[in-house]
Amino acid sequence: MQYQQLADEIIAGVGGRENVLSVVHCATRLRFKLQDETRAQTEALKANPGIIMVVQSGGQYQVVIGNHVSEVYAQLVARHNVGQEGEPAVAVKKEPLFARFIDMVSAIFTPFIGVMIATGIIKGLLALALVLGVMRPETGTYQLLFVASDGLFYFLPILLGYSAAKKFGGNPFVSMAIAAALVHPMMIAAADQKASLRFLGIPLEILNYSSSVIPIVFAAWVASRIESWVHPRTPGAVRNFTTPLICLMITVPLTFLAIGPAATWLSQMLAQGYLLVYSLSPAIAGAVMGAIWQVCVMFGLHWGLVPIMLNNLATLGQDTLLPLLMPAVMGQAGATLGVMLRTRDIKTKAMAGSALSASLFGITEPAVYGVTLPHRRPFILGCLGGALGASVLGFWHTTIYSFGFPSVFTFIQVIPASGFDASVYAAFAGAAIALVFATLTTWAWGWPVEKPVQPKVAEETSEVSAAAPLMQKDVVYSPMSGSLLPIEQVADETFASGLLGKGAAIVPTSGRVVSPVNGVVSSLFRTGHAIGLTADDGAEVLIHVGIDTVKLDGQFFTPRIATDDRVAVGDLLLEFDMVAIQDAGYDLTTPVLVSNSDDYVDVLTLTSHSVTACAPLLSVLK
Incomplete structure (x- = not known):
């Protein structure tokens, strides 16, 4: 779609x-x-x-x-x-208050979280390069890559100022100006020198706010409240500069006098509180986090932990919470792998394969929602694997030194400046335990025993009849001539994964599309590149000419029918200019799918090589 x-x-x-x-x-x-x-x-x-x-x-x-x-x-x-x-x-x-807190955190951090993860990966790669001796810190190459990895985190208050103001309804550039004042070189130097400064005779507590999280969020909220009061009470002719002027004149001093020190104290208490809970039993803390992390992700509650991780990095220079989450990701990856190895259903296997690769890089939603959670037991076994693996990381105090989200890249981010130690090896061991446990248990007990499925390819329609003598079948004929391609090999994950239905793909040799069924044209896309048909027997067939050809906006496509027209097998539906579409850089591979495949026992492909228009293409088993 x-x-x-x-x-x-x-x-x-x-x-x-x-x-x-x-x-x-x-x-x-x-x-x-x-x-x-x-x-x-x-x-x-x-x-x-x-x-x-x-x-x-x-x-x-x-x-x-x-x-x-x-x-x-x-x-x-x-x-x-x-x-x-x-x-x-x-x-x-x-x-509710908690719901508003989660919504606020996700809105503030979501816009740049991907870039922050990327910079964390670069920092991890640099740490690995130093340990392996392939790079030295005094070289220009190292220093340039280091500032690329550290610049965003150092000036994090400025980014937070922008996104926080957007969330609170204030002027984002006012909050960015406040954040810039917090990390201005003059203030950083004053903090380093412990200089004694006063504002209107009031002593200032100058702190280093680089990489800080909480102070600018509070400051942005205060500035937005001031702005909401001042803006409507200011003459329209001058409000564009007087409102920011008043906000800056009030909020910047207030931040250095009160908001910043109070928020910094809160940051330190939050970090120390986390360390206290963690120190009671790191292994148990790991088991709990490894078990519940995916549940938190499902409901969006994981955003509540992001400020804790960032605050730990800003306050302590390291974090032990984030590594505990990596085995939870590997547990779901293992459960997905177990499903992929166990199932005989081509659609489920393809979905599990694509979800597995995404999971290894920290994107577990396709695995959870598409593979493990719908069948419950694989999801539970994945969470148990995450708990076992994370308890190992907790016991050995595995620590991360740059921000990221749990994934395979976490391995390089837990390397300390002193080089590989037991905590690093524990990361590999914990991930392996989670992955292997979830894979084996899902394969053994997490998936129902399936009866052998019939072969997906049969050379003749009669072979399908012999393979399934008790099943009724309907035939979908080929809408064009060309060479056949398994749907799993289509260069579009939406089609290849089977999410839109089972079927086959054709690389056309002519620019004509004819009806593959007797039925009605149920949909004709505005751009003419795709047609939906409802067969008299109930099969819903989608013909999608080319990959991403919707971007042509109808150019080179000439429909010969309209929505609700009745058609018979062989009736001309569409003509398209093959040469022009290929010259424009588009792949002409055409998926032909039974979009309501779930309503049938199976959809089998009747040939494995080339096909001509109106020849049998798919068999729909009832």
Whole structure:
């Protein structure tokens, strides 16, 4: 399903544009704030093949899309004029305090979390290079890469100032100016020299606010409150500069006098409180975090832990919480691998394979929502594996020295300046325990025993009849001539994963598409590149000419039918200019799918090489 249509269906499913207060996105999901969640059509959205799962948590209505969420978000913004909180002029309803806290944290950190993870990975690679002796800290190469990895974290208050102001409804550039004052070289030098400064005779406590998290968030909130009071009371001719002037004149001194020291004290208490809890039993702390982390991710509650991790890094220079989460990721990866090895269902196997690779890099939503959670037992075994592995990391006090999200990259981020030690080896051991335990237990006990499935490819229709003599079958004929390609090899994960249905793909040799069934044209995409048919026997067939050809916006496609037209096998549906489309740089591989495959026992491909138009292509077993 193309991103434009999916964006339209999501907007309709959440209750329409007028029901959307705001929307942001993270790595895999759209996070809506809705005026009224009861207006959302949750079950219809869950049934949409382009959506993995819908989660309502933390005051957010979360639509899990997958790795292409940014493209869907771009279409939402372009086609429906929705965006981040603060942009829509709709009153936000009251939410429970904890839900508002989670929503606030996710809105503040989501916009730049990916870049922060990238810089953490660079810092981990530099640590590995130093340990292996392939780089020295005094070289220009090392120093240039180090500032690339450290610059964002050093000036983190400025980024937080922007996103916090957006969340609180203030002017983001005012908050950025406040943050810049906190990390100005003059103030950093004064803090290092423990200089004695006064403001209007009041002594200042000068602290080093580089890499700090909490002070600027409080300062941005105060500035937004001042702005909301001053702005409407200022003459329109001068408010563009007088409102920021008043905000800066009040908030900057107030931050250095009170907000900053108080927030810094709170930061230190938070870090010391975490260390106290962790020190009681690191192994038990690891087991608990390893077991519940994926549950927190499911409901969006993991954002509540992000400030603790960042605060530990800013206050202590290291963090022991984040490493405990890595085995939880490996546990779900192991459960997904166990499903992939155990199942004989091609669609499930393909979905598990793509979800496994994403999980190793820290994106577990496709694995959880698409593979392990729907069958419960694999998800539970993955959480148990995470608990076992994380207890090992906790026992050996594995520590991380740069920010990231738990993934395979965590291994390089736990290397201390002194080189490899027991805590680093414990990271590898804990991850291996989680992965292997979840894989083996899922393979042995986490998946129901399946009866052998029939071969996916049969040379003749008669072979399918012999393989399934008790099943009725319908035939979908080929809509074009060309060479056949297994659907799993299509260069588009949405089609290859089977999420849109089972079928085959054809690399065409002519620019004509004919009807593969007797039935009705149920949908004709505006751009003409895709056609949906409903056969008389009930099969819903999607013909999608090319990959990403929706971007051509109808150019080079000439439909010969209209929606609701009745067609018979062989009737001309569409003509397209093969040469022009290929010259434009597009892949002409054409998926032919039975989009309601779940309504049938199976969908089998009847040939394995080339095919001609109107020859048998798919057998739909009832």
